[in-house]
Amino acid sequence: MNKIFALVDCDNFYVSCERAFNPLLRNRPVIVLSNNDGCIIARSNEVKKLDIPFGQPYFKCRDKIDKYNIAVFSSNYELYGDMSRRVMEILAQYAVDIEIYSIDEAFLELEGLRRFDLDDYVKEIQQYVLKGTGIPVTIGVGQTKTLAKIASKYAKKNKQNNGVFNIVNHPDIDQLLEAVPVEDIWGIGRQYDKFLKKFNINNARQLKYSQDKWIKKHMTVVGLRTVWELRGQSCLSLEQLPPAKKEICTSRSFGRPVESLQEMREAIADYASRAAEKLRKQNSAASILQVFLTTNRFKEEPQYFNCIQINLPTPTNDTFEIVKFACKGIEKIYRSNFRYKKAGVFLTDIVSKDNIQTNLFDTYPNRDKSKKLMEILDLLNSKYGSKTVQVASAGTKKEWAMQRNLKSNNYTTNWDELPRVKAK
Amino acid sequence: MTNKRKNLKVKAIYPVSTDEELELLVFYPKIQAGFPSPADDYLAEKLDLNKYLIKNKATTYCVRVEGDSMTGAGIYSGDILIVDRSIHPRENLIVIAILDGELTVKWLKRENGKLYLCPDNNDFSPIHINEESEFQIWGVVIHCIHTFYKSF
Numbered sequence: 001m002n003k004i005f006a007l008v009d010c011d012n013f014y015v016s017c018e019r020a021f022n023p024l025l026r027n028r029p030v031i032v033l034s035n036n037d038g039c040i041i042a043r044s045n046e047v048k049k050l051d052i053p054f055g056q057p058y059f060k061c062r063d064k065i066d067k068y069n070i071a072v073f074s075s076n077y078e079l080y081g082d083m084s085r086r087v088m089e090i091l092a093q094y095a096v097d098i099e100i101y102s103i104d105e106a107f108l109e110l111e112g113l114r115r116f117d118l119d120d121y122v123k124e125i126q127q128y129v130l131k132g133t134g135i136p137v138t139i140g141v142g143q144t145k146t147l148a149k150i151a152s153k154y155a156k157k158n159k160q161n162n163g164v165f166n167i168v169n170h171p172d173i174d175q176l177l178e179a180v181p182v183e184d185i186w187g188i189g190r191q192y193d194k195f196l197k198k199f200n201i202n203n204a205r206q207l208k209y210s211q212d213k214w215i216k217k218h219m220t221v222v223g224l225r226t227v228w229e230l231r232g233q234s235c236l237s238l239e240q241l242p243p244a245k246k247e248i249c250t251s252r253s254f255g256r257p258v259e260s261l262q263e264m265r266e267a268i269a270d271y272a273s274r275a276a277e278k279l280r281k282q283n284s285a286a287s288i289l290q291v292f293l294t295t296n297r298f299k300e301e302p303q304y305f306n307c308i309q310i311n312l313p314t315p316t317n318d319t320f321e322i323v324k325f326a327c328k329g330i331e332k333i334y335r336s337n338f339r340y341k342k343a344g345v346f347l348t349d350i351v352s353k354d355n356i357q358t359n360l361f362d363t364y365p366n367r368d369k370s371k372k373l374m375e376i377l378d379l380l381n382s383k384y385g386s387k388t389v390q391v392a393s394a395g396t397k398k399e400w401a402m403q404r405n406l407k408s409n410n411y412t413t414n415w416d417e418l419p420r421v422k423a424k
Numbered sequence: 425m426t427n428k429r430k431n432l433k434v435k436a437i438y439p440v441s442t443d444e445e446l447e448l449l450v451f452y453p454k455i456q457a458g459f460p461s462p463a464d465d466y467l468a469e470k471l472d473l474n475k476y477l478i479k480n481k482a483t484t485y486c487v488r489v490e491g492d493s494m495t496g497a498g499i500y501s502g503d504i505l506i507v508d509r510s511i512h513p514r515e516n517l518i519v520i521a522i523l524d525g526e527l528t529v530k531w532l533k534r535e536n537g538k539l540y541l542c543p544d545n546n547d548f549s550p551i552h553i554n555e556e557s558e559f560q561i562w563g564v565v566i567h568c569i570h571t572f573y574k575s576f
Binding site for chain 1: 480481482483485486487488489490491492493494499501504505509510520522525526527528529530543548562
């Protein structure tokens with residue numbers, strides 16, 4: 001039986017999240033900034049028309065921001081994460097299966113639902129998401145994931161489709177594919193793009209009719225799958241549960257340069273705790289810890305970068321143990337008289353926590369107790385807010401921490417920051 | 425839009441010792457060898473307030489009330505309203521509407537074919553919705569949480 005895939009993509013997702021709880025933003029241009037309020041990472045449609053590019057540093061467009069009265073926000077990932085969860089939950093209700101592709105994108109499988117009018121069904125999904133969350137979405141529908149992706153791009157470009165485009169049973173699909181440059185096809189990276197163009201394969205239609213043998217020879221079976229998908233033969237199925245991450249990294253730029261060892265140790269302890277938390281969340285433990293620090297290479301000042309690897313005695317996910325080793329590591333590589341821009345903690349060689357080979361010479365006092373303590377730590381922090389209980393070495397003032405001066409409220413995750421409704 | 429974290433005060437710092445006994449008090453009933461509990465067959469699920477108050481998790485939000493225009497309906501300043509955005513708004517429901525760039529809570533009423541947002545307090549007057557009004561329904565109020573005793 002033929003499968004049907006839909007790609008649902010939230011429009012200007014971060015901006016839409018801000019707008020969902022702040023009606024004053026509805027007709028105002030809005031931008032959202034990256035961590036530390038560095039660059040523009042989301043723009044409302046009004047801003048896109050003003051020739052303010054994605055990724056532009058904030059300070060470079062201050063004039064335009066004033067001139068056009070643009071509302072500016074620091075990124076509020078607590079809010080975006082919760083809204084994403086809500087959108088995905090709704091989508092899952094409408095689909096046989098769902099693959100959450102990113103914070104604002106999901107593939108749906110609509111197999112077995114063909115007896116409904118597909119167009120109406122997809123429009124209903126779009127309307128229900130908008131009504132229930134305030135987030136507008138664009139939906140592309142096709143027989144394969146690759147085609148669904150193309151359909152969604154088409155819907156975004158051609159506004160008359162109102163954000164929904166279905167290329168299943170399209171009368172002239174080849175004409176449509178001819179307008180899609182190869183670099184826009186899902187799965188075609190920059191290398192293959194260059195390679196294909198050398199052989200005069202410039203658009204999706206040309207790729208679709210390339211010879212299997214030739215494609216397989218030059219682009220392996222992965223490339224061949226893309227070609228088959230363009231022909232409407234589904235080769236890529238939905239990927240469920242993402243496999244446990246093989247490495248975990250917590251690294252952030254500081255809100256301002258960090259110079260003292262004391263502050264550097266605080267930051268590293270903070271990042272190490274966060275990394276340990278991530279490990280426990282996916283039920284795993286790490287055996288190798290890497291710590292690094294770096295100055296700002298874009299500044300004309302003395303430069304220093306260093307990294308140290310520490311082999312943990314036994315794979316662990318204990319916050320105290322990981323923090324202890326991370327601090328020892330940073331003390332080894334830290335040099336004074338530099339202005340540091342960024343530091344981070346990498347955990348690798350990750351194993352499932354049920355598979356831990358204990359070490360005869362283990363130096364850690366009692367692993368069972370540690371496990372219980374971590375459970376309680378996680379419970380407290382999930383119940384009363386993250387960092388309710390934290391290691392003291394991570395500092396209390398955190399003056400080095402990321403700047404998010406323009407952050408909106410956590411409307412959906414904090415009782416003290418709920419949206420206000422007027423009864424006046 | 426202030427950064428709330430800045431106001432966070434550290435209340436206490438405790439030394440961490442992983443060598444000490446971590447006492448966990450766990451109570452569990454002893455297993456009876458003889459008679460099974462007569463209540464075993466009647467074990468029910470615990471009452472779950474989340475389930476009771478929220479039918480559509482993905483589309484339900486909490487908002488905080490400011491003002492006294494709905495006291496007649498039992499909605500007071502400071503109360504928390506549970507709002508489901510997926511419910512279709514119709515007359516005689518309490519709704520959250522967007523009016524002049526603000527979220528406002530009112531009764532949705534219709535009289536002689538005209539639409540009104542009505543307060544529930546004689547000190548306030550109904551607002552007539554016409555075509556020029558910048559008006560939109562944000563969601564439908566399904567519960568009001570009013571706290572009488574604050575233990576923390």
